Amino acid sequence: MSQLSIDDIRVLCDAHSKPLELHFQYGTAGFRTLGNTLDSVLFRVGILAGLRSKRLDGKTIGVMVTASHNPEADNGVKLVDPRGEMLEAAWETHATVLANASTTDDFLHALDLFVRNVKIDLSKPSRVVYARDTRPSGVALISSLEDGLKAIGAEARDAGVTTTPILHYLVKAINTKGTKESYGDDSEDGYFKKLSDSFKKLVAGRPKITPLVIDCANGVGAPIAAKLVEYLGESIPLILENTSITTLGALNNACGADFVKTMQKLPPSLVEVLKPGQRACSLDGDADRLMYYYLDDRGYFSMLDGDKIAALVAAFIVDLVKLAGLESTIKVGVVQTAYANGASTRYLAKRLPVKCVPTGVKHLHHAAEHYNIGVYFEANGHGTVLFSPQAQETLANHEPSTPAQSTALNHLVNLTHLINQTVGDALSDMLLVEVVLAHKSYTGVEWNSLYADLPNRLVKVVVSDRNAFRTEDAERRLISPSGLQAKIDELVRRYDGGRSFVRPSGTEDVVRVYAEAILKTQADELAFRVAGLVYDEAGGDPSRRPKEFL
Ligand SMILES: CC(=O)N[C@H]1[C@@H](OP(=O)(O)O)O[C@H](CO)[C@@H](O)[C@@H]1O
């Protein structure tokens, strides 16, 4: 650690001591817990981000401070790799080790070991760009992060209060600046221009788009969507709701994408706003998830989740590829998880290859990279579309032989600009959905009727040790506790169209049970029977057995 002043790090580290009783883990969503416990973690993440940049020859690394759809009191932090992607898996472990060193001495020792093991050349430059969502705890956490960046001597750029997908965009734009792969201007303005210009081109000549209501979850999506509105001008009328970012306790409270997906109902704040026949969508607290819905003519609520978005978008792209005459060179595929509704998988599998991977965006993202165009969405509304470098080159160089081919080709090129390919982006995905609806002249009703969702139920089971539950086949089957999968299979066989699987959550201390069946009552019954099995098998206390478990 010779090039750095250990004494400087020591002094700053002392000022950000770790609470002894707490254990931190860099999980699926980075570090995430109560915001007021994360001071030491943020300081150390600052150092880690600086080191990651040095390890990658001074490429810019991103740091996002957010707890997404979680309650307002939570906060979190995750790192973004140079191409705008999530942190390399091996470094998640390094992050966990460094975050848990008990004292300043332990931390400095762990740091020294780490630098030597990973072979980091400390003389290399180090660049980091960071941002936060609107959570009140974010202000102090950013200042802890800045101390970490200062301690490691990183060149730091503050991207302010912005969405997670914009931070990912910035990282990629900064690292590709001045190259032929330039992703766009490295500013919010560059992002808005890129999205709005391609959107306007894609909807040019289409009938006027009807107003869309956006539930901003009282989070960072609100100010960012307000800026986007300015750039979009008259191309699409947007009505922003739940924009109270300074009202304490309002964030994600009875609103937002997670509320809509879990409650399967309209946020109460929209009851007076949404009119029968009108479309609306909800963002989550950092605007990387999107849920659509509408009220039909009789005022009944219908939800269009990530699976419905995948179906809409994938079918549209497949058609464009055919129309452009590129069917044999560009292969489109879809990636889902076991939580995808069975009806969506059936719909998609008739049209294109579909792969199922374990839960968590990084698994979906990596699998989607194996297609020329890979569409991925989690049922909860997080997803995007990836165009491989080869596909982008084909689109750029292909000579269309008819005007129709030329139009389709142009649309595909514009989609590569409209879609934030670094990560799921609620606002970019929203514009993508609006493009497809405009091209197909679909209302929510027609979109919803692409296929009918199978009734389903998700249940949490609290067990003493969720690590006792291990899975295979993209989490669709249990390998331990031994014998349990056979019992689940036996139950599932008794239900028409039945499907159920059990897996430990990666973000909560619970085991999740998912079930679907032809009828809602049957899906519920199957889920509660499997939950009962899981509870008993895990040695749950009979006197505390939830009464709905069968
Ligand atoms: C059933 C479900 O919605 N699971 C979510 C949830 O993961 P769990 O591992 O199931 O806790 O949080 C993840 C991170 O946000 C998200 O990727 C995933 O889809």
Ligand SMILES: [Mg+2]
């Ligand atoms: Mg989110």
